[in-house]
Amino acid sequence: MTKVSPSLLAADFLHLDREIEMINRSEADWLHLDVMDGMFVPNISFGFPVLEAVAKVCKKPLDVHFMIEKPERYIQQTKKLGAMMMNVHQEATVHLHRTIQEIHAAGMKAGVTLNPSTPVSTLEDVIADVDMVLLMSVNPGFGGQKFIENTIQKVRRLRRLISESGSQALIEVDGGVQGETAPRLVEAGVDVLVSGSYVFKASDPEGIIHSLKQLDRNLT
Secondary structure, eight states, X not given: OOEEEEBGGGSOGGGHHHXXXXXXXXXXXXXXXXEEBSSSSSOBOOOHHHHHHHHHHOOSOEEEEEESSSGGGGHHHHHHHTOSEEEEEGGGOTTHHHHHHHHHHTTOEEEEEEOTTSOGGGGTTTGGGOSEEEEESSOTTXXXXXXXXXXXXXXXXXXXXXXHHTOOOEEEEESSOSTTHHHHHHHHTOSEEXXXXXXXXXXXXXXXXXXXXXXXXTTO
């Protein structure tokens, strides 16, 4: 069954406690947390004070996505949160293999993110070592952007690379995931759907999460 990781970036930050309570009640598998530094991406989101507050009340595993320069600086701090997944950008990490090793040594799962213009072939030499690959289906930095259509073919290429290498990596996609794109992504081979506005801006967010959970690669 498809995993769903709602993106907190689209939540109502004036009522964050209410939003986390909704996530806890829902069928969401994880909670996706986007950390932005205003340097690697042209926006600033939130940092460790917010992450620590969320970690205290969220009952779902934390899927932490660092859109920052030199994310390896924060491996130990992320571990202290109790994060399940630490996701770093291939483009922001000079020594990617070392960073993956250090994330694993800290006791977390290691994810690697690719921007829309970065080919999946750049992961050939580390794909067997990662737990998940996140494909950005919009240019990172802002929510609510239009889905980049090439992502569907990119998912298929990544699925082939994973299969041919014997890797156990999951495929996650973030950006423009909604009712029209989600089934196509799952059919192409996606395991984990990150969805922000489509979930948090909905009149029935728990219902939206439920509908995304029902998508099955074999039935779409």
